[in-house]
Amino acid sequence: MLFKPISQNFNDFVIDRDKERCINCEVCVRQCSYEAHFWDDARQCVMHDNTKCVGCHRCEALCPTGCLTIKKNPADFRDNALWTPTYMKHIYKQGDTGGILLSGMGSPSAKPIYWDNLQLDASQVTNPSIDPLREPMELRTYLGSKPDKVEVEETPEGPRLKTKIGPQIKLEYPMMFSAMSFGSINFNLHKAMAMAATELGIVYNTGEGGLHPTLYKYGANTIVQVASGRFGVHKDYLNAGAAIEIKVGQGAKPGIGGHLPGEKIDEEVSKTRMVPVGSDAISPAPHHDIYSIEDLLQLIYALKEATEYRVPVSVKIAAVHNAPAIASGIVRAGADIVVLDGFRGGTGAAPTMIRDNVGIPVELALAQVDNRLRDEGIRNWASLVVAGGTRCSADVIKAIALGADAVYIATSALVAVGCTLCGRCYTGKCPWGIATNEARLKKRQNPEIAAKRLTNLVKAWGHEIQEMLGGMGLNSIESLRGNRDKLRGIGLNEVELDILGVKHAGR
Amino acid sequence: MRRVYPNKDFCIGCHICELACLTAHSESKDLIIAVREEQASGLRPCKAVYEKGPVCVSLSCRHCENPTCVTACISGALYKDEETGKTKYDESKCVGCWSCLMACPFGAIRRNPSKGKIIKCDLCEGRDMPACVQACPNAALSYEDR
Amino acid sequence: MTYVIVGNGVASVGAIEGIRKLDKEGRIIVVSEENTPTYGRPLISYFLAGKIGLDRMSLRPDDYYEKNNIELKLGSRVTALDPGKKTITLASGESLGYDKLLLATGGIPFMPPIKGLEGSGIYNFTTLAHAETLIQLSQAIRKVVVIGGGLIGLKAAEGLFDNGLSVTIVELAPRVLSAAFDDVAGKLVSNRLENEGLHIRCGNTVEEVLRGDNGDVVGVRLTNGDVLECEAVVVAIGVVPSLCPAKEAGLNIRRGIKVDDYLQTSAADVYAAGDAAEAYDMIMDDARVTPIWPNAYSQGYYAGMNMTEKKKEKHPGGLAMNAIAFYGMATASLGLVNPAPEDGCDVFTYVDEERQAYRKLVFRNDKLIGYVLVGDIDFAGLYTGFVRFQLPLTDEVKQDLKDGQPSALLWPEHDFETRWTPECE
Numbered sequence A: 001m002l003f004k005p006i007s008q009n010f011n012d013f014v015i016d017r018d019k020e021r022c023i024n025c026e027v028c029v030r031q032c033s034y035e036a037h038f039w040d041d042a043r044q045c046v047m048h049d050n051t052k053c054v055g056c057h058r059c060e061a062l063c064p065t066g067c068l069t070i071k072k073n074p075a076d077f078r079d080n081a082l083w084t085p086t087y088m089k090h091i092y093k094q095g096d097t098g099g100i101l102l103s104g105m106g107s108p109s110a111k112p113i114y115w116d117n118l119q120l121d122a123s124q125v126t127n128p129s130i131d132p133l134r135e136p137m138e139l140r141t142y143l144g145s146k147p148d149k150v151e152v153e154e155t156p157e158g159p160r161l162k163t164k165i166g167p168q169i170k171l172e173y174p175m176m177f178s179a180m181s182f183g184s185i186n187f188n189l190h191k192a193m194a195m196a197a198t199e200l201g202i203v204y205n206t207g208e209g210g211l212h213p214t215l216y217k218y219g220a221n222t223i224v225q226v227a228s229g230r231f232g233v234h235k236d237y238l239n240a241g242a243a244i245e246i247k248v249g250q251g252a253k254p255g256i257g258g259h260l261p262g263e264k265i266d267e268e269v270s271k272t273r274m275v276p277v278g279s280d281a282i283s284p285a286p287h288h289d290i291y292s293i294e295d296l297l298q299l300i301y302a303l304k305e306a307t308e309y310r311v312p313v314s315v316k317i318a319a320v321h322n323a324p325a326i327a328s329g330i331v332r333a334g335a336d337i338v339v340l341d342g343f344r345g346g347t348g349a350a351p352t353m354i355r356d357n358v359g360i361p362v363e364l365a366l367a368q369v370d371n372r373l374r375d376e377g378i379r380n381w382a383s384l385v386v387a388g389g390t391r392c393s394a395d396v397i398k399a400i401a402l403g404a405d406a407v408y409i410a411t412s413a414l415v416a417v418g419c420t421l422c423g424r425c426y427t428g429k430c431p432w433g434i435a436t437n438e439a440r441l442k443k444r445q446n447p448e449i450a451a452k453r454l455t456n457l458v459k460a461w462g463h464e465i466q467e468m469l470g471g472m473g474l475n476s477i478e479s480l481r482g483n484r485d486k487l488r489g490i491g492l493n494e495v496e497l498d499i500l501g502v503k504h505a506g507r
Numbered sequence B: 001m002r003r004v005y006p007n008k009d010f011c012i013g014c015h016i017c018e019l020a021c022l023t024a025h026s027e028s029k030d031l032i033i034a035v036r037e038e039q040a041s042g043l044r045p046c047k048a049v050y051e052k053g054p055v056c057v058s059l060s061c062r063h064c065e066n067p068t069c070v071t072a073c074i075s076g077a078l079y080k081d082e083e084t085g086k087t088k089y090d091e092s093k094c095v096g097c098w099s100c101l102m103a104c105p106f107g108a109i110r111r112n113p114s115k116g117k118i119i120k121c122d123l124c125e126g127r128d129m130p131a132c133v134q135a136c137p138n139a140a141l142s143y144e145d146r
Numbered sequence C: 001m002t003y004v005i006v007g008n009g010v011a012s013v014g015a016i017e018g019i020r021k022l023d024k025e026g027r028i029i030v031v032s033e034e035n036t037p038t039y040g041r042p043l044i045s046y047f048l049a050g051k052i053g054l055d056r057m058s059l060r061p062d063d064y065y066e067k068n069n070i071e072l073k074l075g076s077r078v079t080a081l082d083p084g085k086k087t088i089t090l091a092s093g094e095s096l097g098y099d100k101l102l103l104a105t106g107g108i109p110f111m112p113p114i115k116g117l118e119g120s121g122i123y124n125f126t127t128l129a130h131a132e133t134l135i136q137l138s139q140a141i142r143k144v145v146v147i148g149g150g151l152i153g154l155k156a157a158e159g160l161f162d163n164g165l166s167v168t169i170v171e172l173a174p175r176v177l178s179a180a181f182d183d184v185a186g187k188l189v190s191n192r193l194e195n196e197g198l199h200i201r202c203g204n205t206v207e208e209v210l211r212g213d214n215g216d217v218v219g220v221r222l223t224n225g226d227v228l229e230c231e232a233v234v235v236a237i238g239v240v241p242s243l244c245p246a247k248e249a250g251l252n253i254r255r256g257i258k259v260d261d262y263l264q265t266s267a268a269d270v271y272a273a274g275d276a277a278e279a280y281d282m283i284m285d286d287a288r289v290t291p292i293w294p295n296a297y298s299q300g301y302y303a304g305m306n307m308t309e310k311k312k313e314k315h316p317g318g319l320a321m322n323a324i325a326f327y328g329m330a331t332a333s334l335g336l337v338n339p340a341p342e343d344g345c346d347v348f349t350y351v352d353e354e355r356q357a358y359r360k361l362v363f364r365n366d367k368l369i370g371y372v373l374v375g376d377i378d379f380a381g382l383y384t385g386f387v388r389f390q391l392p393l394t395d396e397v398k399q400d401l402k403d404g405q406p407s408a409l410l411w412p413e414h415d416f417e418t419r420w421t422p423e424c425e
């Protein structure tokens, strides 16, 4: 194309418009925030520029005649197992710009997804399966530190728990909406998550962008996050939620901080984050007051003091090489919940190289952390939560069988409200109105609709989890937790089976 | 009575409601034919989407309690249905004087240029849910009794 | 409660509907000189032109009077009113008592003092009967002169032309339609009419109607001395309030029957509405006779409601408006369109010669108080909203209006929120 660098001319997608059906209504023109469709005055019809398409499928979804198909560009480079088009295009782009490559959403790279190599068990003749439609099936989950032993005393009214149990988060489903900061996604979705979490009896996480004043009323279903930038953190904020989470690392970009570009900081974001309008909000890579487990301990207890020990404190780390040792340290430092975020975890923006090459699969980290905490006899001190790439209820139930208490869902929540994983969150032009604060785009998410869809998703997964539990002859999620005997591996080698602590499917 | 209420906070300005209205009031009931053929011969949607900066809203006849259009109609084509509360329109009586179009302070009346008669929202006579409300992808229109 | 309504035009229908909204029981008697159920008076031009038949004339369904329990006395002229005794007298000598009376007597054609105007061959165009007469006349003659280039005159001329007559319009002002519309609109419309084949003589009036030996009309002589041949003359210079029986009864009258904000005349329990009344006009901020259909209906409606004594509703005030189309050229005019220099108005005009489109907006104190549109009238209602609700305009909004882009989103937030949500009425 004229006036365009080659990196753009090797476009990823082609827009196929069926002229038989197109009525030139310009719905696509108005929907595409990348201006790939346009009204062509000369030809008096709607036209398009393939090089601008990011493959978000918004136009296709809204085209009232269904005449659009967004296709992969069939133009092939010569086959080369090493030099795939992805790498070549990266290089063209960097040749053009000299800048680092940026990406949005979790890593799409073709690396093992262990969930797919794990199969669940089901009861047959003995220990018969349970029908969740007829029998009670417990999904309720409590997150927080559990005592080493419990003492019960007899009272005239019956037995009573004598042991004092620390603060817990009560979940009606073993799922939570993961941290996505206000700013990276917009207010409408924060509101939707808050509404859905309240309706479902679960919690959502504010992310590191603070909590909008109008959302304080959903506090009982909110986890407030404290990250290295400390945006929007103050006493009321800390006391607003059902738990506090210290974010140390993020699966999509372990080892680096965050950068919310000034364009995304509007009036509301500015107020909530407590940063000036239009200025970049930079989260440093480390917390500048945490250089050791002891420092972390201090922060955990500072937060507990600030909230008078009313709420549990969680610590979130990226799943990296020494996760088990780190997790053990975190638990010993007083965390009530440890969150492991795998390398498939989503992000609003991450350097592509880091996203695709740093960190380890969360399945492996989870199994190892669970093992380590058990071995040290401190597994009950903290709950374990995994995040990063949970695509379906089977992934959730497998995570729980591997040792998790609950999972965080983020990408699947976004997909539920329309995200097509086009991966251009960092542009701030999300055509689905998700990763954007632009007034004309963010209203594409109507919180009423989004909340309904999120609620539907979690309820649907809940039903499926109940079915699968019933199939295994279990009547509560509690009975599955860390019960790896309910899992078998296929297509895994000895080492992988050993790390995951599961038998091969043939055994 | 049940009316169509716009919500300008969540109207995304897609104009799909207009297309739905057009189709619902077409002969063919087929979007493509309605736009390509029937619109060319005068069919228009009763709905209109307005835009200003990032704000959009889709409006149509609000079926006023005391409608000025009825007051202005010289032919008796426009009238208030006492039972349903709707501001109704009998096309066979309209002479195309455009008095109502001028009198309605909400700009809710359009012209069918070929027929020389007006076009006005009838809340989709014969449908359970007005087409615009049903088609809106963002629930920016609601049909309710407030 | 006995309500008597004199006249059976649209003001009368408005009154019936206003009364029946609040009083389903009271006795309503309608007395009218015309012998038909209420018809769309402006429709007579469509009838004359052959666009509609008699079957489409009536304004309301056939069972309207029965359903609303109305006693109709058609073909009866009211000759006297005694507000003291609360009675009216009909031409037949019959006398009727009332608790509340509405004078909705409408207007009568204005007949200027022109030599030779008395006698045969002179017609008006304000009633269905007139239209029927003109249709018959069209069969018999070939040439006609219409005096008056206002709305009624042009409509009569158009109808007669459509009946195959050669028509000349004589208008005193330099342009047709210059009162209700303006010069530019008048020019566009007269071009249109002339293209169709009508003749227009502006800046002239008829000095004398010329008659042959047998007294038949043979032509007219204009003030400039020109003589136009014709076999009939239609006088359509406008209507004046029909003041019988109000005048004889001593009601307060200026041009029309003076009424207060509640449409009550100077006499207790006597109301007036429509073309006969002189009522408050929201833009002029003064009492006016505005002989137009929507005002007649709404004044009737408010008078009716107030007559029931169940509610006391102030009429929001009249608003002049006219929409009229000639051979596909649509025009609309509303509010104050020809302000005097001392009115301190800011007038914007835009003409698109090629598309034969014209837009004139009249602003006063950052409000829109009137407009004229020719050609593109689709946005008329949106402009009307700004006038009707007297919405305050910022410079930016003014510009959008001037650019021909009125929009409901230009309304002040509060007005949008309250007025667009119908439950707030």
Ligand SMILES: Cc1cc2nc3c(=O)[nH]c(=O)nc-3n(C[C@H](O)[C@H](O)[C@H](O)COP(=O)(O)OP(=O)(O)OC[C@H]3O[C@@H](n4cnc5c(N)ncnc54)[C@H](O)[C@@H]3O)c2cc1C
Binding pocket: B074, B097, B099, C006, C007, C008, C009, C010, C011, C012, C031, C032, C033, C034, C041, C042, C043, C044, C045, C076, C077, C078, C079, C104, C105, C106, C107, C125, C126, C127, C151, C152, C155, C242, C244, C245, C273, C274, C275, C276, C291, C292, C293, C294, C296, C321, C322, C323, C324
């Ligand atoms: C040809 C034509 C075209 C028009 N076009 C338009 C238009 O496009 N838009 C618009 O807004 N307006 C138009 N008008 C004006 C509009 O028709 C009048 O404003 C409206 O009809 C007035 O209604 P009304 O009820 O006040 O009076 P009318 O309709 O005049 O009714 C009065 C009635 O009272 C009767 N009456 C009078 N005196 C007595 C008495 N003493 N006893 C018994 N009965 C009596 C009369 O016979 C008549 O039936 C037009 C008028 C004409 C003639």
Ligand code: SF4
Binding pocket: A017, A021, A022, A023, A024, A025, A026, A027, A028, A029, A046, A062, A063, A064, A065, A066, A067, A068
């Ligand atoms: S939305 Fe579909 S029908 Fe409308 S202009 Fe675009 S491609 Fe054509």
Ligand code: SF4
Binding pocket: A015, A031, A032, A033, A034, A035, A036, A037, A052, A053, A054, A055, A056, A057, A058, A059, A060, A070, A431
């Ligand atoms: S970027 Fe999205 S909306 Fe734009 S053309 Fe591509 S798929 Fe369609």
Ligand code: SF4
Binding pocket: B060, B061, B062, B063, B064, B067, B068, B069, B070, B087, B103, B104, B105, B106, B107, B108, B109, B120
């Ligand atoms: S057309 Fe206008 S005046 Fe008539 S009911 Fe609808 S909104 Fe009201």
Ligand code: SF4
Binding pocket: B072, B073, B074, B075, B076, B077, B078, B093, B094, B095, B096, B097, B098, B099, B100, B101, B117, B118
């Ligand atoms: S255009 Fe038709 S509906 Fe409107 S006022 Fe005239 S006759 Fe009545």
Ligand code: SF4
Binding pocket: B010, B011, B012, B013, B014, B015, B016, B017, B018, B049, B056, B057, B058, B135, B136, B137, B138, B139, B140, B141
């Ligand atoms: S369909 Fe809905 S969102 Fe789209 S323009 Fe109409 S009201 Fe707005």
